[in-house]
Each structure stands twice: as structure tokens, then as C-alpha cells.
Amino acid sequence: MDQSEIAIAVREVVRVLVPDAPTMADSASLNSLGLDSLASVxxxxxxExxxxxxxxxxxxxxxxxxxVATIVDLLSAKTVT
Structure with a gap:
């Protein structure tokens, strides 16, 4: 899975948790989009x-x-095949 595919999947997960978030840039702070501590867990x-x-x-x-960008970096490092 390449970084663009990882980013798409991460955005899908985030949108489930923060459905009111507008289209998000990869560099946008997830907290500013409404992701609170419980949703972060x-x-x-x-x-995972x-x-x-x-x-x-x-x-x-x-x-x-x-x-999204920092999550993609972390997942890219963990999912190297």
C-alpha cells in the first residue's frame, strides 16, 4: 500500500469519527476539525x-x-513490505 492509498484510508476513518469535518487537507490539525481525546483513542x-x-x-x-500526514508517515513506516 503506497502513501496515497494510506492517506485515503486514514481520511475515511477520520470522517467516521468526525463526520462534520469539511474536506480536510493532509496537514490540517485533527483537533481543530473536532477530534477530541475520546475520539483519538x-x-x-x-x-490498528x-x-x-x-x-x-x-x-x-x-x-x-x-x-492525516503525520498518521500516514507513521503507518508508512509500520506497513513497509
């Missing part, structure tokens, strides 16, 4: 399920989940 769980990965404790830093 749900986001990590859904991403969708991509078949497990986020390690040190990967659960806010900076890794700040935007």
Missing part, C-alpha cells in the same frame, strides 16, 4: 484494525496523530 483502535498494526506506547504521542 477510537481513531488509534480503528487504524484497518491496517493490521499495533501502535507501541512510544508511538502514541500526540505528534504522530496530529494530522
Amino acid at each position: 477510537e481513531l488509534t483502535l480503528r487504524l 484494525e484497518r491496517f493490521g498494526v499495533i501502535f507501541e506506547d512510544d508511538e502514541l504521542a500526540f505528534g504522530n496523530f496530529e494530522s
Whole structure:
């Protein structure tokens, strides 16, 4: 799966959790779009399920989940085949 495919899938997951979010730029802060702390936990769980990965404790830093772009970077590193 390449980065553009990962980005599409991440956006789909985010839109389920923040349905009122407008079309989002990859660099847009997910918090500013309405993703709260509870939804952030749900986001990590859904991403783990969708991509078949497990986020390690040190990967659960806010900076890794700040935007679609940061999530894509993290997932790209975890899903290298």
C-alpha cells in the first residue's frame, strides 16, 4: 500500500469519527476539525484494525496523530513490505 492509498484510508476513518469535518487537507490539525481525546483513542483502535498494526506506547504521542500526514508517515513506516 503506497502513501496515497494510506492517506485515503486514514481520511475515511477520520470522517467516521468526525463526520462534520469539511474536506480536510493532509496537514490540517485533527483537533481543530473536532477530534477530541475520546475520539483519538477510537481513531488509534480503528487504524490498528484497518491496517493490521499495533501502535507501541512510544508511538502514541500526540505528534504522530496530529494530522492525516503525520498518521500516514507513521503507518508508512509500520506497513513497509
